[in-house]
Amino acid sequence: MSKRTLLSIAAATFVVAIPASSQSATSGKAEAELYIDVATHSMPGMPAMGGLGRAAMGLFGGGGGGNSYGMTRFPAMPGQYLDVALRNSLNPGGEAVDQVPAGLRLKQLPLLPPKVEAHEPGTGGVGIADGQVPDSTTRILIYWGCGTTVRKGQPKVIEISTKGGKVAVSGSMEGRYAPDRGINTGPDTALWPNQNDRRNVPDGASLAGEHRITGDRVPESLKFTLEQAHDFMPKIQLSSTGDLASGQTWRWPTVTGARGYFLHAMGSRDKELVLWSSSETADAGMGVVDYLPNATVDKWIREKVLLPASATSCAMPGGIFTGSDGEAAGGMLRMIAYGKESHIAWPPKPADPKAAWDPEWNVRVRTKSTAMAMLGMDMSGAAQQEGAEKAEPEAPVKNLLKGLLRR
Template sequence: MRAISLCLLGCVGMTFAATPPKSTPPVAQVWIDLATYSGSMMPAGMGSVGGLLGGMFGASKGANSFGNTQGALAGRWMDVTLSTRKNPSLQGGVQKVPQGSQLAPQLSLFSPQEGKPVPLTESEEETPAPEFQRPKGKVLLYWGCGSEVRKGQPRVLDMATADMADFARVFQSRRATTRGTHSSPGRPIWPNKSDSRMIPDGASLQGEHELSGDGVPEGFKFNLDAQHDLMPAIDLKQRDEGLAVVFNWQTMPQARAWFMASMSMKNQDEMVFWTSSELPDAGFGLLDYQPNAAIDRWLKEKVLLPAQSTECKAPKEALGQGMLRLIAYGDELNLAYPPRPKDPKAVWNPQWAAKIRLKSMATSMVGMLGMEQAPGERPPQDKPKSPDAVDLLKGIFGL
């Protein structure tokens, strides 16, 4: 009997000893979004359709508030979110920044005071896709750089008869955007009401950054190099070439790829979409941060323009007078300590992780890029007034 008991104990011990250790998510995580916006007709909230709609209904203009990386006035912006599993109710934190930021020695991070802390999940990568209102009338979709409308274009969607399959054909939109900065109780952010400083002209974020706070592991520090600094503004120009419009810009060392999209109202009941993609894509999901792997995949598919691109033509038929946006995707930086093992089966228990996302966007109205009016000159009276961006988006989304 005793022998049987010993055997059972030994077997149990062997079972526990054979249980493999389990990898765990980072103890602490910081998200940093960097964005540069440019454009002569740049109202608040132009970075995304969601941001624009927010701007139409009272979003702050000119203030350095959290969320400006998702659509703001022309300038350079940074958002920061910090979290730690050791303190889900973290109220504050500190981010030490390099002297070149002109914000040194540190940024003060504070958590929103209202609401309950959001529990940390196994994966902090998921982010909901943007929602769009069902448009009215007809939608015409064009795509591809070139002077002429290509065979099989445009794709036309008639709202009066469209079913889900018709919507999918016209509103196909690639998207791989992962979790970035966000505002949630228990996760301190910058900027905030206590520290709402603007990023000064000529500031650089190159150098060492260090995060600290109650429950944040010691030694949470990393360096940003020139490739992951704030991106320069895009100088987007255009010229008339008869049946087409030529858009051009300067190369940018930090750009991994480019994408351009326009939307305009042809009349009260028709709106027109055009994108620079070689494959049909309405562009809703691509005008935002995208991870490196997705960018590389879409470059091969010619959905995105190569990093060395400086020009794209579009048929006038596909443009009209409307809003046009050009995005330069920066290189997303993902850091962790200790680093992830090369062996995917190896146990990994990181103390901290950092995600830095970069983009630069130019926004303006088609037909008005690079055109300056002489002082005192009045617009011709026989030409209709071009719709501004707010009126345009209200018409497109039936607001």
């Protein structure tokens, strides 16, 4: 069975295991609700990828055709990302404008209702055409914890068998995941980016300053100021030493504004899918690499699911991503620095919980910084090279991607 099929089947199973509901994170009592998601993404050791970047975007869940709403959740290319969604109960789906500070260097952001696009049967999902899942058995090996040595009792093994189009799972797939606290982007919302404005956020741009939302029946008072805590977080300057056989140690300087960290790696070993995380528990996986409420970050740090803000390194066990021949099998590592989630409302919420409160509007701002790197790649100087323009990195990176897909 090909690596592409193995990854697709595993991904499909994980999708089934994670709840997919989406709902508003606020009470809904305000006349207008504004959601702002802020993200910074880096790919240390892989700058200036050019056309290869677009191929990687398609491989790891990004879309083509420029910037689009939702890319803050899972950005595929280095840069700064911004999603803005307005739900105005006085004019559902009505167009509006976010008058942004000059530091964002985008003048203003037009908010438009989403364009409904039809999808033909068999073209969605994770890359497996309808009715074409081959009969096979896939083993998933799960490792966890920082350290160059595999711990006692690991790995946790899960088997996924497909026969006649039916999937059977042996072993528990349950795990922690980020609560889905996005919004249903239906016709009652107005979004940026959108079909008419796919501009990218310029590198070095800032959200700090006054924002004002204007539009038909938008509350005239919808004006607020974002501080540094709401702004784009710095890139994760990730570097590593060691190798996959003996253990690869990941290092990073403290990320300003980070409340905690989490690392997750996925790759293959022979015909097995291998997962590893920095958590001290076995139930943390890909679903944790997303925005988290402040209270959840604090709780999971106490439970050692996440690394604390003081952490600056984490080692990955040696041998878990090498084949039976001892050669590096490769894979990808994702890291997230969790930023602050903030809520702004007008009028402000009274200190007395019994006092009546009928806000005209509320704003939620979420921040995070993420990084993605190739396992086994020499990244001893990646932190210094981040952002540097290079003319020749595309060929070796392209070969690594091809190896990851064809193995």
